[in-house]
Amino acid sequence: GTSQPDAAWRDGLNGKTVLVTGAVRGIGRSTARRLADEGARVVCLDIPPEADALDRLATELGGVALPLDITAEDAASQIAAAAGGTVDVVVHNAGITRDRTIAKMDEKWWDLTLSVNLDAVLRVTNDLASEGVLPKGGRVILVSSVAGIAGNVGQTNYAASKSGVVGLVQAFSESLGAQGMTVNAIAPGFIETRLTDAIPFAIREVGRRLSNLSQGGLPLDIAESIVFFASPTSGSVNGNVLRVCGGNLLGA
Numbered sequence: 255g256t257s258q259p260d261a262a263w264r265d266g267l268n269g270k271t272v273l274v275t276g277a278v279r280g281i282g283r284s285t286a287r288r289l290a291d292e293g294a295r296v297v298c299l300d301i302p303p304e305a306d307a308l309d310r311l312a313t314e315l316g317g318v319a320l321p322l323d324i325t326a327e328d329a330a331s332q333i334a335a336a337a338g339g340t341v342d343v344v345v346h347n348a349g350i351t352r353d354r355t356i357a358k359m360d361e362k363w364w365d366l367t368l369s370v371n372l373d374a375v376l377r378v379t380n381d382l383a384s385e386g387v388l389p390k391g392g393r394v395i396l397v398s399s400v401a402g403i404a405g406n407v408g409q410t411n412y413a414a415s416k417s418g419v420v421g422l423v424q425a426f427s428e429s430l431g432a433q434g435m436t437v438n439a440i441a442p443g444f445i446e447t448r449l450t451d452a453i454p455f456a457i458r459e460v461g462r463r464l465s466n467l468s469q470g471g472l473p474l475d476i477a478e479s480i481v482f483f484a485s486p487t488s489g490s491v492n493g494n495v496l497r498v499c500g501g502n503l504l505g506a
Contacts, residue, residue, distance in 0.1 A: 267484060268293035273333060273341050275324055276348030277311060278304045281397065281442070284473035285345055285480050290315040292481060297337050299324065299348070324348050324374045330381030341382060343393040343484045346375045349415075371415035376422060383430055390434035395483045396423060397476070398441040400499050416441075420495055427493030436492040438483045442476050443499025 272289050276282040277298035286296045296317035300308050305321040312319035320336040322329060333341060349371045375396060382388045399416040419439055426437040479498050482488055 265486070266292040267343070267486075270294045270342040271297065271337050271340060272343035272345065272484065273297045273299060273337065274345045274347060275299045278307045281473040281476045282345075282347040283311065284477035285347060286311065286315060286317070288474070288477040288481050289343070289345075289484060290317060292484075294343070294484075297333065297341070299333070324378065325369050329374065329378050330385060330387065333378070333382065334385065334387045337387070339387070340389055341387050341392070342389065343395065344379065344382060344388065345395045345397075345480055345484070346379070346419075347397045348374070349397065367411040368415050368418075371412070372418040372422075375419065379422075379426060379430075383433065383435075388430075388435060391486075391489070392430075392435040393484050393488075394426060394430060394435060394437040395480050396437070396439040398423075398439045398495060400441050400443045400497060403441055403495075403497070423493060423495055431492050436483070436489060438491060438493065439495045440476055440479050440483075441495050441497045441499065443497070 267289060270293070272294045274282050274286045274289065274296060277286045277296075278300040282300070286298055290296050296312070296315050297320055298308055298312045298315070298317055299320040299322055301323055302321040305319070308319040308321055311317075318336050320333065322332055326332070350367055379388075379394055388394070396419050398419040399412070403417070403420065420441075423437055423439045430437050476498055479496055483491065483496075
């Protein structure tokens with residue numbers, strides 16, 4: 255007969271429902287596509303102004319579009335309804351930047367960045383777990399950043415939020431691990447996305463050259479790592495923060 259590990263490798267994510275937040279562009283889009291390739295039904299979540307692009311993506315992947323602000327108080331119940339009750343894998347990719355040096359930063363920019371990048375991740379994950387939407391054997395995958403490990407000039411709010419995500423991994427991996435789930439994070443380095451396209455040219459070039467590869471990574475590089483953490487075969491991996499940064503010098 256076929257051993258269980260062989261079956262897990264063969265079946266991949268067939269029959270699993272996964273949630274990807276911030277699904278319309280960049281890392282989220284690549285991740286949603288790769289998870290769909292593995293057989294998952296993908297609930298694609300992004301903000302309501304992106305509803306049209308979200309619909310197109312969900313249709314392409316045979317998934318479900320969920321236009322929703324992740325900071326909404328009832329986000330978890332809306333996710334559960336869109337998923338049809340159970341979410342086997344949660345990928346918290348949604349994130350924003352509001353860059354300024356700390357002396358020039360408006361308090362509302364600090365609050366908004368922490369609200370989206372950290373507070374919502376904490377609340378939604380807790381709600382999904384406590385309401386039984388995340389089952390035993392579930393996977394929670396967070397997206398941090400090398401900026402959350404080493405800090406970054408002009409990104410105190412972003413770096414603080416992404417450092418908080420590292421802390422969430424440690425906390426959740428114990429509390430949810432006791433319920434048979436795994437919680438891990440990816441810490442991307444410089445990835446070529448819409449967010450990095452907005453960085454001034456000279457700073458962007460420095461960011462690329464901080465990598466041993468002297469180039470930025472691609473969203474697909476992060477998506478492949480997320481697929482590993484989502485896989486049934488990664489059940490013994492819990493509480494890890496995986497740097498995908500090309501050997502970035504920051505925080506080395």
